[in-house]
Amino acid sequence: MAKKSANSKGSKKKAVRKRNRKRKPIKIKVTAYVMSAVLILLLAVAGLIAKPYIKEKNEVYKGASVPSGYYCYGIDISRYQTDIEWEKIKVLTDAHGRTTNSVNQAKDIRNISYVFIKATEGNSFRDKYFKRHWKNAGKRGIRRGAYHFFRSSKDAGLQANHFIRTVGDLSANDLPPVLDIETIHKGCSYKTLNEKALIWLKAVEKHYGRKPVVYSSASFINDILCKEIKENYPIWVAHYGVSRPRCDKWHIWQFADNATVYGIAGEVDLNVTTKETLETL
DSSP: OOOOOHHHHHHHHHHHHHHHHHHHHHHHHHHHHHHHHHHHHHHHHHHHHHHHHHHHHHHTTOSOBOOSSOOEEEEEEOTTOOOBOTTTOEEEEOTTSBEESOTTTOSEEEEEEEEEEEEEETTTEEOTTHHHHHHHHHHTTOEEEEEEEOOTTSOHHHHHHHHHHHHOOOOTTSOOOEEEOOOOOTTOOHHHHHHHHHHHHHHHHHHHTSOOEEEEEHHHHHHTSOHHHHHHSOEEEEOOSSSSOSOSSOSEEEEEEEEEOBTBSSEEEEEEEOHHHHHHO
16 A cells, blocks of 8 residues: 555544544533533432521521510400411411510410400491301310491491490300491591490490490590590500500400411411400400
8 A cells, every 4th residue: 555645644644643632612612501501400409408498597587576574375256266276276476576476486386365256347248257267266165255347427226236236145155246447537526526426335335235345546445445445445556566565454456467376377476465454355
């Protein structure tokens, strides 16, 4: 076989080097794809691992700060609280003194001693979950009470009758009825509002033989409600973000409307009262 010339060999080497130079970017490109895929996978795994941890860690700061002292805790609910596991409901508080639904973060656990359930509003509205909530609370042995949202624009006597027909009979263990009075319609004077509220209170008291509880905000109680109501009926005051409610005389204190209660989905109103007061209601 005839030998190849030197020029032929040189040309071949140049061609090989040229082909090799073309292959290098392909290797780099493949490596970059692999590294990107690995990075995405690692981030995804990290996300799966970190997400529950972050959520659990943040549970510590959820809910509402509970007042200092030993109280009996209670909730008030309506049609907005539909997902309730009655056998589980508890007030869990974390190391920061805030309500939480994390058992792992709980430093203190309190029972729910009582529940107020919305029954009616005005002279025709009925809460569609009242009967269900009422029945379930009774099954769990939790002291229960029904409340009426008062409308100053409606006839007070009709509102009282509407509440009585909806709630029906009360047992000795049930809490007294509640008048939720926190709004006043345009053109209604404070005097007229109080007169109408007293019509409802006296009609319901006469029917059940028990003094109803009056619920309102601290400012509404102090500035609008008359002396006759404040001195003759138990007061349930709503006042948030304070160490004590701004109310001279109160029986129940709603200290938060954004509490987390174990066994209930979403935020809940949370209340406290003393054991002695609860026993006398």
